[in-house]
Amino acid sequence: MSDQQQSTALQLAVQLMKRESPTPDDGDCQLFIARKLAPLGFVQTSVDVNGITNSIYTREGEKEGVLAFAGHTDVVPTGPVENWDYPPFDATVKDGVLHGRGAQDMKGGIACWMAALMQLCSTFELLPTIQILITSDEEGDSVDGTVRIVEYLQANDKLPDAVIVGEPSSAQQVGDTIRRGRRGVVQVAMNFHGKQGHSAYPDDADNAIHKAVAPLAAIAAIDWGQAKDGFPATSCQITNLNAGTGASNVIPGSAEAFLDIRYNPSNSFAEIKALIEQTCDGVDISFDFRHEANAFSTPDGKFLDTVCAAIESTTGIITNRDTGGGTSDGRFLAAAGVPVAELGLTNSTIHQVNEQVATHELDTLTAIYTKIITTFEA
Template identity: 35%
Template sequence: MAGLDPVSLTADLIRCRSVTPEDEGALSILHDLLKSAGFDCVWADRGGVKNLFARWGDKAHEKTFGFNGHTDVVPIGDADAWTKPPFGAQIEDGVLYGRGATDMKSGVAAFAAAAVDFVKDTPPDGAIILAITGDEEGDAQDGTKALLAHMEHASERMDVCLVGEPTCPDVMGDMMKIGRRGSMTAWIKIIGKQGHSAYPHRALNPIPAMMRLMDRLASHTLDQGTEHFDPSTLAVVTVDTGNPANNVIPADCRAAVNIRFNDCHTGASLSAWLEAELVKIETEFGVQSDIQIKISGESFITPPGPLSDLVAKAVEAETGIVPALSTTGGTSDARFVKHHCPVVEFGLVGRSMHQVDEHVRVDHIHQLKVIYTRVLKDYFA
């Protein structure tokens, strides 16, 4: 394929052991590549995390297209379970293997290659921004959020943004994301009174109270879904007393729940519901309680319109498939970008992301570059 090879670039990035929040040279590869192509590159590091901001074109331009992505990856897990070197970028039978092959070094390589070739071959009347972080797979507090803070301070602006996360469930082109569900976790502690299991009347067992609470939370229907979102879900992810003895009623019991919620709710409204349910349990069982809540992101949506149409038409032109507009899946950095400008996500088939022997088809990386190039051409046409 003519121009910058996104597969070779993906392989170079995979060889960097950039397990979040370490960079190990991944962003420097992109920095040098983009700088040599005429992009103005700025490091927007924060909290020990490396972040790269790159812009081609004058920031005074009225039309600015942005790409967002990350080069950090999750840990490899059991190294012995891998049949290919996790950071070897080995290609076999048209498939590239390695941690980050799908999520999402290939996506970053594809949009970087598309942007470099595009400004070289058909310099647009506008600007292109690439905002790439090394902190997406972790707490994500010093990654894209830091890039957006830098942009605000420097009076930089994206008019629209495409996040290169893997979005297709089964077939290249079958899905793009126009929003995401919110996500929150609650850690709950029920406090009773320790005692001998032969004399339960002298103790206050926190376990029945916790079981009642977990049953109520898990069996509660949060909603029926909305126009663009599936029904919200609550999952009990742990219940534990840390009690090794069979003749002791424990003093306390701990549990955690994770909620993925749609636009019927906010993190605040769900927090208030959890707290109210906990008060009921305290009253019914005479226990005390504590709750700690972390809201990872609110639900959001970029309503179908010019941006989603632009990307969908490019995907259909190159794959023959009209992508479904979805809000399914976990969280992504689009939840931060949505405060800045309209944002959608489109990328590769994500079936192997975070798995042992993570891999991607080589032809899909080339195809993704072509799709991103068409998006740029159509946007600046």
């Protein structure tokens, strides 16, 4: 890797970080990206919605296939600025470390992808079509961000063949971990209906706790199946159970329970809902089911193999294909049927005071991205 390439990723990261963009602000980062990419043949399409800045940058390729990169320009708030060693938007580089908000999450990752493309275009390498999908609404509500970009791509029949999400996936070293899926989340509020009364006169009451115990025990005992494809088995936890007036002689008229379900992609929301309802069949109860996040999983195959081979040939690392962590914008692309691999910098200081990244990590990630782009096949 040349010194020039190293400095390109670092310079781009610094320039992005200096554009202050607390979520959902973009701070003109996307304009900066457009100007840097235009000479390489990228055309910017804006998909702004409700004040959220979204861009699709497209460069038509010389060979088959469409490879996308997805990321975000918004950053989480800094917290008390006086607690930072270096001002969070100065992008200070000192002793081989880049300091500031967004260094890892994820302006650093965007800079690496751009640096890889600049280098590749300057050598006239034959490339697939490249899409860069950038939103300023990832750290906030994520309501008008990547999901809107995906809607636009679907409506225009332009979904990519695969996507690298540039979130900081790595644990100790760049490339040691990619995320190929995430568990889904279902939450259920349950209300068991009875009739309040005096405990000495049970015939004129209907005890809601008595109604709740058998169905809840049955729910806790449901067999959701096995761990599969790197995902742990689906877990259903009763996280809240509230009933009773506090008085010792009052039969409660209602009981509330709350379920938190983390499901693996071999289960579905519809299946989970049906099973819970079935278990409570015949009981006077009302439900409020919420599908908080879709599960997704990119199966083992050519795309993940390409990504892992690129990491191994660049760094020697055998990558862990992980499914942990919270949720990510990868779910919106996965829901549209696009294979997703999340691969980025290490995540040791994300969202913290003194967010920072070692500059050699930027060089390593740039080299990995370069390899992925050149070896990608649709």
